[in-house]
Amino acid sequence: MVFGGDMRRGQIASALLIVFATAAPALAQTALLKLDNLDKLGASAKQVIEVTVDEQLLQLASKFLSSARSADEREIKELVKDLKGVYVKRFEFETEGQYSSADVEPVLKQLRGSGWTRIVGVTAKGQYQNIEVFVMTEASLIKGIAVVVAQPRELTVVNVVGPIDVDRLSRLEGQFGIPSLELGNKPR
Amino acid sequence: MNLDQELANALKRKQPPPGMVDRVMATIDSRERPAVAPSFWHAHGAGLRLAAGLVVIVAIGFGVVRQREALRERQEGEFATRKLMTALQIASEALNDAKRMVEQ
Numbered sequence: 001m002v003f004g005g006d007m008r009r010g011q012i013a014s015a016l017l018i019v020f021a022t023a024a025p026a027l028a029q030t031a032l033l034k035l036d037n038l039d040k041l042g043a044s045a046k047q048v049i050e051v052t053v054d055e056q057l058l059q060l061a062s063k064f065l066s067s068a069r070s071a072d073e074r075e076i077k078e079l080v081k082d083l084k085g086v087y088v089k090r091f092e093f094e095t096e097g098q099y100s101s102a103d104v105e106p107v108l109k110q111l112r113g114s115g116w117t118r119i120v121g122v123t124a125k126g127q128y129q130n131i132e133v134f135v136m137t138e139a140s141l142i143k144g145i146a147v148v149v150a151q152p153r154e155l156t157v158v159n160v161v162g163p164i165d166v167d168r169l170s171r172l173e174g175q176f177g178i179p180s181l182e183l184g185n186k187p188r
Numbered sequence: 189m190n191l192d193q194e195l196a197n198a199l200k201r202k203q204p205p206p207g208m209v210d211r212v213m214a215t216i217d218s219r220e221r222p223a224v225a226p227s228f229w230h231a232h233g234a235g236l237r238l239a240a241g242l243v244v245i246v247a248i249g250f251g252v253v254r255q256r257e258a259l260r261e262r263q264e265g266e267f268a269t270r271k272l273m274t275a276l277q278i279a280s281e282a283l284n285d286a287k288r289m290v291e292q
Contacts, residue, residue: 057268061265061268063265064269076272076276079276080276120290124289131282131289132286133286147283147286158275158279158282166283
């Protein structure tokens with residue numbers, strides 16, 4: 001009887017181990033943010049830029065990028081080689097007050113959760129301007145970046161999933177023949 | 189008659205009887221010709237031509253499909269690259285905005 005009870009306990013322990021082992025990856029923190037709640041701002045925006053580059057698209061782009069063709073392409077290929085995704089939403093409004101902090105709150109709420117660390121938080125005095133930069137790290141390795149740029153007539157949310165060199169990313173501005181996306185009210 | 193005279197008479201050129209040529213030609217024509225085995229090409233020529241035509245059509249079709257596939261792959265690759273560059277551009281700008289605001 002005792003032997004039977006030990007066996008049952010052993011079986012339960014094995015079953016629990018299997019459950020935890022299979023559930024662990026699903027429970028692992030992901031740097032992927034849910035940005036769907038921002039979509040409603042598109043109705044009042046003058047212009048919406050939404051770029052979704054998931055892992056599949058990244059692989060396709062990486063395959064197409066040629067290190068031999070140009071230094072720019074080599075730079076990008078190197079930069080994105082371990083990335084899992086890049087997600088961008090930018091809304092430009094005709095007038096001020098087209099969105100509120102409540103619209104951005106669901107995104108910030110995710111970023112205040114565990115795993116994320118705010119490395120930059122700037123609120124300009126005298127005007128509605130708020131920039132926040134968050135990183136998710138694991139064992140000194142960046143797992144993701146999130147940037148929220150809230151300005152009177154513009155809201156930009158960027159979510160980079162996967163390890164990336166932030167310095168190299170910031171150096172890309174105005175490169176690759178893509179004109180710098182100058183928008184009003186930006187401190188230049 | 190001596191022997192020489194007999195030989196001369198025997199070997200003297202004579203005209204064939206009338207109708208001899210026609211009879212000989214009729215005899216030749218009436219003979220069965222030996223059966224000649226047809227060549228492989230003659231026996232299967234139509235089938236071979238059809239098969240060769242089909243092979244060419246299939247090869248051309250395959251080439252066209254492959255070319256279209258390569259074009260589609262290239263277009264998708266270019267599209268993905270443009271999207272990626274735009275996303276990185278905006279991400280870079282946003283980071284630099286943060287940097288500039290911190291420096292201000």
